[in-house]
Amino acid sequence: MKSKFLFFILLISACNLFAQVQNADSLNNKPKKENFADDWAALTKYQKENELLPLPNRKEKRVVFLGSSIFEFWKQKDPEYFTKNPYLDRGISGQISPQLLIRFRQDVINLKPKVVIILAGSNDIAGNTGHVTIDKIMDNIKSMAELARLHHIKVILCKYLPVYEYPWNKNIKAADIIVNLNEKIAAYAKDRNYTILDYWTPLVDDRKGQRAELTIDGVHPNLAGYKIMEEVTDAAVKKALKSRH
Structure with missing residues (x-):
């Protein structure tokens, strides 16, 4: 009887030890979180949305908006603007121009738009x-x-929106640099017969920044600012669709 009891105790101990080993193994072997450190341009942000998007039909005049936070926040501030028009917003906050270039094939070319609007540089x-x-x-x-x-x-x-200074980097004298960039963009567009979309003029104040009543932080527009941008955007899209280039 004593030997049976001892065997029973040993059996329970073995089972507990086996369970502990299993638990340790399951912790060690749990799936590792996928590392997206190599996705510098954030291609994963719109990848699934793009895959689910049907190709445009013959009558659809699809337009892709490629840029950073100005475009990304636009859809958040006025989503109806993008649902009532054949417009696809592909803005990603914080992105610089080389990241937009890396995304260009996936987020523009592969979507088969008639028009692309490129807002870059800020x-x-x-x-x-x-x-x-x-x-x-x-x-x-x-x-x-x-x-x-x-x-x-x-x-x-x-032509980029006016910015007097960046709240997160006030050492940059942004106003004149953006004017310089806009002049080069306009000259290049004229030379290559691209349509120019001027976001600077209707939003600018007397110190080359954004008008206070149209912006939330001097960089990003509020809804009233976006409404003005919508007017000039629609006009530029119509002009581009009529162009031969």
Whole structure:
């Protein structure tokens, strides 16, 4: 009887030990969280949405908005603008122009739009990452525009919204730098017969910043600012669709 009891105790101990080993193994072997550190341009943000998106029909005049927070926040502030029009918002907050260039095939070309609106340069100027010159910004804008034309997508290049200073980096004298960038964008667009979309003029105040009643922080528009942008955007889209280039 004593030997049976001892065997029973040993059996329970063995079972407990086995369970502990199993638990330890399950903890050690649990699936690792996928590492997206190599996705510098955040291609994963719109990947699934793009995959579910049907190709445009013959009558659809699809327009892709490619940019950073100005475009991303636009859809949040006025979602109806994008649902009532054949407009696809592909803005990602904080992105600089080389990231937009990397995303260009997935988030523009593959979606088969008639028109792409390219708004780039502000985050580069703000010094979000590294030291970027106006010429380097223009190189990325030119590459995107050339890719679009190669794929028979009409190009709209934007004169950037006015910014007097960036709240997160007040050392940057943004106003005149953005004026300089806009002059180069406008000259390039004229030379290549791209449509220019001027967001700067209708929003600017007397110190080359955004009008206080149209912005939430001097950089991003409020709903009233976006409503003004919608008017000039629709006009530019109509012009681009009529153009031969």
